[in-house]
Amino acid sequence: MKKLHFLEVEGNTKGFYTFLGIFGLISLIGVLAAYYMEHHGHYVTGMSNQVVWGTPHVFAIFLIVAASGALNVASISSVFAKTAYKPLARLSGMLAMALLAGGLVVLLLDLGRPDRLIVAMTKFNFVSIFTWNIFLYTGFMGIVAIYLWTMMDRPYNNLTKKAGMLAFIWRLILTTGTGSIFGFLISREAYDTALLAPMFIIMSFSFGLAFFMLVLMASYKYTDRPLGDYVINRLKNLLGVFVAAVLYFVIVYHITNLYSADHRGISAFVLSSGGIYTFLFWVVQIGLGTILPLLLLYGPTGKNRTMIGLASVLIIIGAFAQLYIIIIGGQAYPMVMFPGMEVSSSFYDGVVASYAPSLPEVLLGLGGVGVTLLLVTIAVAALKFLPASLADEVVDPHAK
Template identity: 50%
Template sequence: MAQQKYRRLTSHTPLFWLLIALHVIAIAAGVAAALYMETHGHGVTGMSNQIVWGAPHVFAVFLIVSASGALNVASVSSVFNRLNYKPFARLSGILAIALLVGGLMVLVLDLGRPERVFVAMTTYNFRSIFAWNIYLYSGFVAIVAFYLFAMMDRRASRNQLFGKIMGSTAFVWRLLLTMGTGSIFGFLIARDAYYGAIMAPLFIASSLVYGLAFTVLVLVTMSHETSNQLMPEEMVGKFRGLLSLFILATLFLTLISHLTKIYAAPFRGVEAFLLHDGGVYPLAFWLGQILIGSLAPLALLALADNGPTGRKMLALASLLLLLGGLAQFYVIIIGGQAYPLNIFPGYVASSSFFDGAINAYTPSAPEILLGISGVSIAMLIAALGCRLLPFLPEAPAKSEGARP
C-alpha cells in the first residue's frame, strides 16, 4: 500500500503574501468596525428596530453554513469509504473549523454586548435553539479537532476504528449543526418568510454547495502556492459532479419552499414581495442566487472537462456559487425582515413604528467590513494551519496512492 504523504506550506510566493496582507487588512478593518459599532451603538449601522439582523448576519450564517459543508470531503472519504477523497480530508477538516470560527467571530462582534459572550457560554435557556447552537458550534470544533487528530497522529491514525468513529460523529454533528442553524429561522412562528421545517434541509443542502466551493477554491490557491496540482483530473470530475448534485438539491428545496408558501393564501404577500415586487430582493434572488449562483455554475460545471480549462471553470463556478450564497442569505435574512409582520390579519396597518410598511435597509460600511473580516479570519486560519501542520496532500494526490 502506497502511503499518502502530506506536507506543510514551506516557501511562499508573492501572491501568497499579498493574499495574507489583504486578509490581515480586512481583519483589522473588521475589528475597527466592531469597535466603532460597540462604542457608538448599533445606531451607526443600517440595522434598526425593523431590520434587526443585517449584513453581519448574512456573512455569519453564510460562513457557519459553509463550515459544515467544508467537511464534505472528509465525510465522503471516511463515512462513505471513497478513498480518492482521503488525501483532502485533513484540509477539509481545518477549513471547516476555520470557516466556523470566522462566522462565529462576526456573530459575536455584532452582539449588542459582545463582552457578554461569556454569559452566553455559561447561562443557557435550553428551550432556545440559539442556546443549542452554542453547544453545536463548540462541539463541532472539538469533534473536528479530534477527527483531525485521528487522521494525523501517527499512532491514532493506525486505529481505523477510531478514525471511522470520529468521522461518523463529525458527519452526524455537522448535519445537526446546519439543521440547528436553519432552525434559528424555521422556528420563528410569526415570520411569514421563515417559519417552516424546510429551513433545516434547505440550509443543509446549501451548506454542501458552499462548503465544497470553499474547498475547491482553497485547493486551487494552495495548488498555485505549492506549484503543484493538488486536484488531479479525477477529482476535478468528482467535484464537478458533486457540486452539480448539491446545486440541484438546493434549487429543488428552494423551489418546494416557495411553492408551498405560494400555494397558501396567507403567505402569498411575502412570496410576491421576495420574488417579484420587493425591488432589491427579487433581484438578489433571481439574478444573484438563481442565475449567477446556480444556473451559471451548473452550465460551467456541465461544459467543463477535467483538464486545465475545466479546472479553471470549476474554480470560476465555485466563486460564482459563493456569491450566489451571499445573495441567498441576503434574501432570506434581510428580505424576510423587510416584509412587515402581519399582526392584524385582514387589516391594513400603519403607525409611526413602521407597522405594515416595507422596511428599508442599506448595509453600512462597518457591517460589511465586519462581515468580510469573517471570511478573512477563516482564510487566515486555514493558511496558518497549512503553514504549521501537514494538512495538504503531497502532490500529485493520486487516488491510486490511497488505495490498498
C-alpha cells in the same frame, strides 16, 4: 497508485507572508469596523428596529453553514469509505473549523454587548435554539479537532472512522440548529417552516464544497503543487449535484408558500414585487448563482479549471444573495398582525422596511472571511494538512 505524502507549506517564503499580511489586514479591518460599531452603537449601521439582523448575519450564517458543508469531503472519505477523498480529508476538517471560527467572530462582534460574552457562556436558557447552538458550535470544534487528530496521528488512525461518523452526525445536527434559528420563528412569514432546517443542510453542502474547492485550487496553485483532474472532476460533479439540490429546495419552499394563502405574501414579494430582493433572487441567486454554474460545470467548459473556479465563485455569490433574501428580505417584509387589513403606524407597521448595508457592516463580515483564510494559511504551514501532490497518478486508483 503511489503512496500519499502530506507536507507542510513552506512558511518562510515571500508568498506565504504576503497571504498572511493580506488576510491579517482584512481581519484587522473587520475588528476595527466592529469596534467602530460598538463604540458608537448600531445607529451607524443600516440595521434598525425593523431589520434587526443585517449584513454581518449574512456573512456569519454563510460561514457557519459553509463550515459544516466543508466537512463533507472528509465525511465522504471516512463515513462512506470513498478512498478518492481521503487525501482531502485533513484540509476538509481544518477548513470546517476555520470557517466556523470566522463565522462566530462575526456573530459575536455584531452583538449589542459583545463584552458580555461571559454571560452567554455561563447563563443558559435551554429552550433557546441559540443556547443549543452555543453547544453545537463548541462541540463541533472539539469533535472535528479529535477527528483531525485521529487522521494525522498514525497510532490513532483506526479511530478515524468512528470520529468521522460522530463528526458527520454532529454536523447534520449543527446545520439543523442553524436552520432552526429561523425555522422556528412563528412570527414572520418567511421563516415559519421546518423546511428551513433541511434546506440549510443542503445549502451547506453546496456553499461548503464551493469554498473548499476554491481553497484547494488556490493553495495548490500558489504552492506549485500538482493537482490532477481526477480530484477536481469528482469534486465539481458533486458540487453540481448540490447546487441542483439547493434549487430543488428553493422551488419546494416557494411552491409550498404560494399554495397556502397565509404564506403567499412573502413568496410573491421575493418572486415578483420585492424590488432589490426580487432582483437578487432571479438575477443573482438563480441566474448567476445556480443556472450559470450548472452550465459551467456540466457543459463543454466542465474540464476547464478556470471555469470550475469561476463556477465556485458564482455559487458563493449566489449563496450570499440567497442568505440576504432569507435574512434581510424576511425581516423587511412586513409582519402580519391584522390579516387582510391595511396597517400603518409610527413604528413602520405594514410597510416594507428599508435597509441598506453600511460600510462597517460589510467590513465586519469580510473580516470574518479574513479570519477564516488567515487561520487556513497558518494551519497549512504549521501542520501536514495538504498532500505534497494530488496528481492523478497519486490519487486515482485506476491511474497507470
